[in-house]
Amino acid sequence: MNDEHADRAAAKLLRLQDALRRNYGEATYKTWFSDLMIDDASDDCVTLSTASALRRERLDQQYKHGLMTAVREIYGDASRLLIVMRQALRENSARVAALAPAARPRGVIKGDFETPLRNTARQTFAPPNLQELATPLDARQTFESFAVDASNAVAAAAVRQIFDEAAPRELLYIYGQQGVGKSHLLQSAGNEWLRRHPGSRCLYLTHNNVQTGCVQALMSSTTMTLQRDILSNDLVMMDDIHLLAGKQKTMREVVNLMTAITSSGRQLIVAGELAPGALEKAQILGRLADRLAGGLAVGIAPSDETLRRAVLIKTRDGSDLRCTITDEAIDLVARLFSSSMRECIGAFKQLALVYRDRAGEIGPNEAMAALQARLGDRRRKATLAEYGFRLP
Incomplete structure (x- = not known):
C-alpha cells in the first residue's frame, strides 16, 4: 500500500x-x-x-x-x-x-x-541570459515624438546631453510620478544612440528584469558574468528603480553594476518615481540612494493640459487612421484625462480604436460617446458642457 x-x-x-x-x-x-x-x-x-x-x-x-x-x-x-x-x-x-x-x-x-x-539542496541554477532579460526598444519612442514644455524641458535636455562628446559620462537619474514620460525619454535615448552610433549596443532593462537577472546571477554564482555581459553595452538604461525597494540582495548587486558601468566610461540612465531625498525613506538601500543622488538627478513635473494636448496631436499625426480626429476632440481628451500622460494617451488610443474603420471627422460629441464608459469610474454621467464645450 x-x-x-x-x-x-x-x-x-x-x-x-x-x-x-x-x-x-x-x-x-x-x-x-x-x-x-x-x-x-x-x-x-x-x-x-x-x-x-x-x-x-x-x-x-x-x-x-x-x-x-x-x-x-x-x-x-x-x-x-x-x-x-x-x-x-x-x-x-x-x-x-x-x-x-x-x-x-x-x-x-x-x-x-x-x-x-x-x-x-545542491542543485545548479541556470545563469541569466541578457538577451532574454533585455526589453526591445520601441522605435516609435523618439525625441521627435516627445512633447516638451516647462514641466519636462530640463529632463529632456539632460538626456540629450549624453550625446555631447564633451559632456562627462555620469549617472543620470530621471524621476517623476507615474505617466509623466520617463520611459519615453529612456527609450528615446536608446533609439537616438543606435541612430548616431551604428553598430553600437544599448540595453534597456525594466525593474523586473533587473531583479530577475540579479537573482539568477546570485543563485548561479555568475554575478561577474552578468556584469561582463552588461558592460558589453555602451548605453545602459534601468527603468522603475523604485520598485526594487526592500529587495536588499538585488539592490546590493545593482550598486555593484552601477559602479562597474560608470567607472568603465559607459553611460547609465536610471528612471524612478522618487526624488533622491525620498529614496531611503521608501526602503531603498542607502548605498543605492547615494549613487542616484550623487549623479545628475532631474525631475519631471506632472503635465498640464497644454502639454497633454501637444502629446495627443503628435500621437494623432503619427497614427494611421481612416478617420480624422479633430483638434476639438483632442482638446476634450486632454481636459478629461488629467491624472497622468499615460492615462491621457490610453484614452486617445481607445477613441482611435472605436472609430478606426469610420471615414469622416470625429469631433467632441463622438469622443464623449466613445469615452463615456472610461469616465464611468469617476462620474455618473459626463457632459460636454461640464468641460467648457459649447453645444451647437
Missing part, C-alpha cells in the same frame, strides 16, 4: 513539473520551479516548498497564480496554495515530492526522505 501511495505521489509531482514546463518554458522552469516539492495536499489546501528564500519570495509574488492553475490540474478541489521554505521532516512524515524518481539518488530506498532532500 505504501508503494502504491508513493507511486501516486510521484506521478502527481511529475504532472506538476510537466505542467510548469509547458506553461513557462524550460529556462524559466529550471530557474524558478525545478526544486519545488509537494509538502502536503489535504482538504482544500496544497503546500509547495523550495529550498531557497529568494525562490519562495519570487514564486509567491510573481508566479502564484500560474502555480495555482497548475496545481488545480492535479488537485481539482484545491482553493488555497501555500509556498514555504523547505524544513526538516520527521522520519514518518509523508514527504510526497521526495519520492519523485528525478529527485532520488541511486541506491536510496524508496521512502528515505533525508538523502534526497540533502541532494536537492
